[in-house]
Amino acid sequence: MTASEVLVPTTADEAVAAFGDGAGVTVIGGGTIVMPEITYGRLRPSKAILLGRAGLAGITRNGSTVTIGATTPVAELAGLPAPLGPCAANVGDPEVRGQATVAGNLCAGQGLAAPRGDLQGPLLALGAVVRSVGPGGERSEPLESFLPERESRLILDVGYEEAPAGAWVCLDRPHTHDYTALAVSAVRASDGSVRVAATGVAGHGVRLPSAEINADDPEAAGAAATADVTFEDDALASAWYREQTLPVLVRRALAGLKEAS
Amino acid sequence: MNLTVNGLAREVESGPLTPLLRVLRDELGVHSPKVGCEQGGCGACTVVVDGAPRRSCLLPVGGLEGAEISTVEGLGTPDDLGVVQQAFTHHYAAQCGFCTSGMMMAAQAYVDGGGTDDREAIQEALAGHVCRCTGYVKIVDAVAAVARGDSFDLTVTAASAGMTSGGDLQ
Numbered sequence: 436m437t438a439s440e441v442l443v444p445t446t447a448d449e450a451v452a453a454f455g456d457g458a459g460v461t462v463i464g465g466g467t468i469v470m471p472e473i474t475y476g477r478l479r480p481s482k483a484i485l486l487g488r489a490g491l492a493g494i495t496r497n498g499s500t501v502t503i504g505a506t507t508p509v510a511e512l513a514g515l516p517a518p519l520g521p522c523a524a525n526v527g528d529p530e531v532r533g534q535a536t537v538a539g540n541l542c543a544g545q546g547l548a549a550p551r552g553d554l555q556g557p558l559l560a561l562g563a564v565v566r567s568v569g570p571g572g573e574r575s576e577p578l579e580s581f582l583p584e585r586e587s588r589l590i591l592d593v594g595y596e597e598a599p600a601g602a603w604v605c606l607d608r609p610h611t612h613d614y615t616a617l618a619v620s621a622v623r624a625s626d627g628s629v630r631v632a633a634t635g636v637a638g639h640g641v642r643l644p645s646a647e648i649n650a651d652d653p654e655a656a657g658a659a660a661t662a663d664v665t666f667e668d669d670a671l672a673s674a675w676y677r678e679q680t681l682p683v684l685v686r687r688a689l690a691g692l693k694e695a696s
Numbered sequence: 697m698n699l700t701v702n703g704l705a706r707e708v709e710s711g712p713l714t715p716l717l718r719v720l721r722d723e724l725g726v727h728s729p730k731v732g733c734e735q736g737g738c739g740a741c742t743v744v745v746d747g748a749p750r751r752s753c754l755l756p757v758g759g760l761e762g763a764e765i766s767t768v769e770g771l772g773t774p775d776d777l778g779v780v781q782q783a784f785t786h787h788y789a790a791q792c793g794f795c796t797s798g799m800m801m802a803a804q805a806y807v808d809g810g811g812t813d814d815r816e817a818i819q820e821a822l823a824g825h826v827c828r829c830t831g832y833v834k835i836v837d838a839v840a841a842v843a844r845g846d847s848f849d850l851t852v853t854a855a856s857a858g859m860t861s862g863g864d865l866q
Contacts, residue, residue, distance in 0.1 A: 441712040441758050463713075466754045471735035473713055474753065483713060485759040528824030530749050530802070531736060611823040612737045 440482045447591065450489040454589040457569045462486055462589060464506050464536035467527070468543055468551070486536075491591065499625075502594040505538035509554070512537065517695065518557035518603035518620035525618075526553050528611035538590035541565070541578070545638065549614040549671050555582065555640030557603060559632035560620035561595040582639040598622045602691030604684050606635075606672070616671040619643075619684040621650075621692040629692065631656070631685065636664040636677060646685050653689035657682030697761050701726060702770030712758020716750075717741045719757045720767065728768035728797040732826075739825030742798035743767050749805040751824075768797045771804060777850070779842055780804050786848035787838035791829035799825050803839045813840035 444450040454460055461480035463469045464487065472478035491505040494512075503512070510532035512523035526532050526540070541558070543551035558578050565581040567574065569588035578593065605618035617635035624630065629650035634640040643663045649656035660681055666674035697708050701724060710719045717734070720726040720743070732740035734753045741752045744766040772778030777785065780800050790796040799822060806821040818839045819832075827835065837854070 441756075443712070443758055443761070463756055463759070466756055466759075467736050467751075470715060470754045470756060474715060474734050480713070483756075485712065485756055487759045527736075528739075529821060530739070530742060530751055530824045533748055534750055534754060612826075 443485045444489045446490055450486060451568050453484050454568060457587050460484060464539040465534040467531055467535040468539060499597045500594055501597055502592050503537050504592050505590045506536045508533050509535045517601040518560055521603045522553055522557045542585045544586055549669055550635040552639055553615055553634055556618050556620040556632045556634035559640050559642055560622040560630045561598060562630060563593050563595040565593050566591045598624050600692055600695040602688045602695055604687045617677050617680055619688040621688040623692055623696055637667040650689055653686040656689050657686035660685045700764045702766060708757060710757055713756045715753050716755040716757050717752035726767050726769055730794055730797055739798040740795050742801045744801050744805050749802045768800055782848040783838040783842045785850055786854050787834050788853045789834040789838040791831045795825055795827045799835055807842050811843055813843040
């Protein structure tokens with residue numbers, strides 16, 4: 436189990452310098468996703484960064500802005516309001532949540548046979564902004580535009596404006612070891628606008644604009660949402676099943692949002 | 697690099713990406729953490745790292761400089777079992793024993809963290825641990841007994857008492 440170079444930065448600046456343009460770098464936060472890849476020989480890093488001691492953990496509040504450091508354990512989000520808190524509390528089990536990091540969850544590549552990156556949904560719905568480094572240096576951008584490039588950049592933190600109302604619903608997991616097959620997040624922002632996002636559809640988490648424009652009519656929003664996504668089969672659920680259940684989850688999320696508003 | 701394992705300072709020579717599980721078992725001769733799935737899904741390798749239960753198969757040792765690791769070897773000795781070990785013995789909470797080390801370390805962290813004898817809370821705390829003998833009822837009985845502060849008579853088991861609490865848990 437050797438890599439030619441393993442770095443353990445002790446400050447954010449050291450982490451940024453170690454990552455550079457990210458070429459050939461394997462970043463290990465909590466290790467919950469990357470370590471099995473290494474153990475099973477699917478990944479042989481030539482350069483690895485162990486991020487746990489770089490001082491990138493913690494949740495800070497400045498007025499209504501919440502900023503979550505890259506290596507904040509998922510467990511620390513569990514007490515936040517919906518959609519983020521309930522979603523975080525539904526990731527893995529208590530030990531995995533204590534170890535897995537927010538940035539690891541956001542950057543998770545496509546799983547072997549299941550969707551990953553549950554937190555992408557709530558943070559898309561919250562309109563989160565990701566601050567990252569990588570090719571071209573540091574930049575801040577909406578999570579939506581970050582996600583397609585998530586595997587080539589190092590997240591420093593992710594921030595969002597607290598919202599007056601939020602809701603999160605999912606297909607129940609049969610066991611803590613399973614990923615969540617499908618989940619929907621909905622947020623009503625301070626300006627009254629509604630954002631809806633899903634995880635567990637093809638690829639990474641996505642906004643559901645057709646549901647958003649029908650947000651006042653949960654039934655219609657659910658029916659419209661299927662036009663926004665591509666469904667895929669995986670080990671957890673078929674594309675057909677996801678297509679049948681997405682409208683139900685959108686409807687429940689928007690009904691929950693109305694109750695919370 | 698250096699770790700403290702069950703109170704003893706240990707020097708580690710394994711490469712930094714070696715999982716803590718392999719360091720404990722293969723380099724340091726600490727064999728209670730079990731090699732189960734090696735992908736974080738079974739709980740058998742759970743140890744306590746700086747006070748928190750962690751999957752040792754998922755932790756690269758290079759990130760643990762100076763960490764304090766506790767394993768079952770640190771809970772007690774055969775002649776002087778720790779209270780969690782006593783509870784698992786008295787309540788007959790081990791069958792094949794493969795999950796027991798991880799279960800006991802998660803249980804120890806749970807009661808050390810002020811966990812109560814609430815069965816749902818115990819099930820949540822142990823949710824990441826798989827017992828393929830499906831002996832969960834007695835495991836929850838044992839952890840609840842420790843949380844209540846019971847004392848244990850190791851000359852008898854509470855098998856019959858444990859049976860009466862069955863049926864409320866899959």
